[in-house]
Amino acid sequence: MSIEEIQNEIIDEFSMFEDWEERYQYMIDLGKDLPLIDDQYKTDNNIIKGCQSKVWVHAELKDDKIEFTADSDAIITKGIIAILIRVFSNQSPKDIIDANMDFIDEIGLKEHLSPTRANGLVSMIKQLKMYAIAYQTQLK
Amino acid sequence: MFNINEIRKDFPILSRTVNGKPLVYFDNAATSQTPQQVIDVIVDYYSNYNANIHRGVHSLSQEATDKYEQARHTIQKHFNAKHAHEIIFTSGTTHGINLVANGFSSILKAGDDILVSALEHHSNIVPWQMLCERTGANLKVIPMNQEGELVIPEFDALLSKNTKLVFVNHVSNALGTINPIEYIIKQAHLVGAAVLIDGAQSTPHIKPDVQALDVDFYVASAHKMCGPTGQGMLYGKESWLKKLPPYQGGGEMIAEVTFEKTTYAELPHKFEAGTPNICGGIAFGAAIDYMNTIGFDTIASYENELLVYATKQLQNIEGLTIYGTSKQKTSVISFNLDGIHPYDVGTILDKLGIAVRTGHHCAQPIMDFYSIPGTVRASFAFYNTKEEIDALITGIKKAKMMLS
Numbered sequence: 001m002s003i004e005e006i007q008n009e010i011i012d013e014f015s016m017f018e019d020w021e022e023r024y025q026y027m028i029d030l031g032k033d034l035p036l037i038d039d040q041y042k043t044d045n046n047i048i049k050g051c052q053s054k055v056w057v058h059a060e061l062k063d064d065k066i067e068f069t070a071d072s073d074a075i076i077t078k079g080i081i082a083i084l085i086r087v088f089s090n091q092s093p094k095d096i097i098d099a100n101m102d103f104i105d106e107i108g109l110k111e112h113l114s115p116t117r118a119n120g121l122v123s124m125i126k127q128l129k130m131y132a133i134a135y136q137t138q139l140k
Numbered sequence: 141m142f143n144i145n146e147i148r149k150d151f152p153i154l155s156r157t158v159n160g161k162p163l164v165y166f167d168n169a170a171t172s173q174t175p176q177q178v179i180d181v182i183v184d185y186y187s188n189y190n191a192n193i194h195r196g197v198h199s200l201s202q203e204a205t206d207k208y209e210q211a212r213h214t215i216q217k218h219f220n221a222k223h224a225h226e227i228i229f230t231s232g233t234t235h236g237i238n239l240v241a242n243g244f245s246s247i248l249k250a251g252d253d254i255l256v257s258a259l260e261h262h263s264n265i266v267p268w269q270m271l272c273e274r275t276g277a278n279l280k281v282i283p284m285n286q287e288g289e290l291v292i293p294e295f296d297a298l299l300s301k302n303t304k305l306v307f308v309n310h311v312s313n314a315l316g317t318i319n320p321i322e323y324i325i326k327q328a329h330l331v332g333a334a335v336l337i338d339g340a341q342s343t344p345h346i347k348p349d350v351q352a353l354d355v356d357f358y359v360a361s362a363h364k365m366c367g368p369t370g371q372g373m374l375y376g377k378e379s380w381l382k383k384l385p386p387y388q389g390g391g392e393m394i395a396e397v398t399f400e401k402t403t404y405a406e407l408p409h410k411f412e413a414g415t416p417n418i419c420g421g422i423a424f425g426a427a428i429d430y431m432n433t434i435g436f437d438t439i440a441s442y443e444n445e446l447l448v449y450a451t452k453q454l455q456n457i458e459g460l461t462i463y464g465t466s467k468q469k470t471s472v473i474s475f476n477l478d479g480i481h482p483y484d485v486g487t488i489l490d491k492l493g494i495a496v497r498t499g500h501h502c503a504q505p506i507m508d509f510y511s512i513p514g515t516v517r518a519s520f521a522f523y524n525t526k527e528e529i530d531a532l533i534t535g536i537k538k539a540k541m542m543l544s
């Protein structure tokens with residue numbers, strides 16, 4: 001599936017929720033299901049700065065696509081990363097770099113998009129895209 | 141008579157909603173809310189007599205200067221300082237601490253000791269570390285115990301003739317512990333050390349008497365006392381303030397300037413370079429007046445009622461740990477739910493319109509002591525109610541259900 005298709009799928013899922021509580025409960029559950037990052041990658045190098053909670057991200061290139069794994073010590077943050085990883089993982093670096101992120105707004109998480117918000121959604125997106133840029137130069 | 145409903149009417153912000161819910165504001169230890177009486181003073185300043193002070197011959201300037209100096213007297217009276225010129229207007233607690241730390245650069249020598257408490261805010265740690273780097277003095281730490289209190293025998297043991305300075309907060313911002321500063325000041329003076337008390341968290345609840353305390357420096361921030369942000373005060377004993385060199389150079393702080401030599405102005409202007417936050421100073425005075433109209437004894441006893449009520453209910457929530465269990469506390473409760481990150485709890489509470497602080501509260505050493513990433517901190521002011529605490533308890537239970 002393309003990034004856009006996955007995003008539309010997520011928008012569909014979120015459209016079933018009536019209120020913030022259902023949305024958050026879903027994110028919390030996504031966070032619980034997030035495949036954990038291998039412990040060897042939970043290093044200070046892989047910590048994304050700008051989050052009040054700790055967030056670790058690891059990226060690997062497989063068949064010219066990037067596979068992301070991640071973890072956080074806060075569950076809502078983890079849910080947010082789970083959504084990002086679902087969108088970005090197993091996509092080509094170019095598609096990740098070009099991805100439009102407006103879907104965040106559409107699933108009612110706009111409040112997390114403020115660059116000054118301590119959960120660091122903006123830093124997370126930036127970091128994932130940085131990996132994509134790094135791998136893209138490597139592919140060329 | 142203390143009428144909470146009347147008091148709440150003074151604070152326009154308390155009637156707003158957040159995320160569709162009535163605001164429950166429990167982040168008072170970070171910044172307090174502003175009553176209409178203080179807002180009016182701010183509006184009045186900019187509407188009627190905004191002008192630069194201490195230099196104009198015109199009437200507006202004179203009016204602004206009078207009001208600004210009147211505010212200094214209000215603060216002097218409130219803290220019972222001997223002289224008005226012992227009150228230096230600052231931009232806040234952090235500024236006051238840096239001013240003193242900078243001044244001591246020229247006084248301290250390598251091998252001198254300065255003592256700081258384990259309960260400090262980063263504001264009261266970093267400037268002293270910088271001072272130690274500049275002077276070669278040693279920073280020694282008065283340890284804390286499990287209840288979040290300072291271990292006084294360890295303090296006694298650290299004191300020596302090498303001790304030149306002691307820095308302790310009157311009340312810990314992360315835990316709410318009220319420290320025994322009377323004792324600390326007395327003992328420090330016995331070895332000839334100067335004492336700076338960080339009053340950022342005490343001044344919203346307690347009216348300190350700097351002469352009775354015999355403290356050398358006492359600092360506070362207006363924004364935690366119903367006043368504006370970017371405004372604070374430093375009290376310093378006249379003898380110390382005369383001894384310390386100026387912090388910043390500029391207009392206002394000089395007596396005479398030639399390119400060969402500048403002589404500094406008298407106190408307090410020596411430490412007040414440049415155009416200050418004139419409106420902020422005046423509004424700070426108004427905030428102190430407002431709080432005194434209610435009365436600090438009334439404030440403290442009502443807030444203690446809130447603290448006891450909330451503590452009891454929180455203790456009934458299974459898996460909830462309170463950090464900071466000293467008997468001497470202001471209305472601050474730091475806690476965590478087992479296995480749940482404070483950030484998650486804060487996020488859910490925010491969705492319910494409840495404002496709390498989460499994180500390390502600029503007191504990382506305390507969090508390290510308890511081996512936790514941070515806490516959720518609910519801090520109450522005299523305009524909060526038991527009904528709001530009930531809403532918090534319901535919110536925490538909901539957060540617990542959603543998150544575990």
Ligand SMILES: Cc1ncc(COP(=O)(O)O)c(C=O)c1O
Nearest residue numbers: 232233234261263309313340361
């Ligand atoms: C104990 C303590 N010291 C210092 C500060 C810093 O105050 P300000 O940011 O107003 O300078 C705070 C504020 O949170 C505090 O709680």
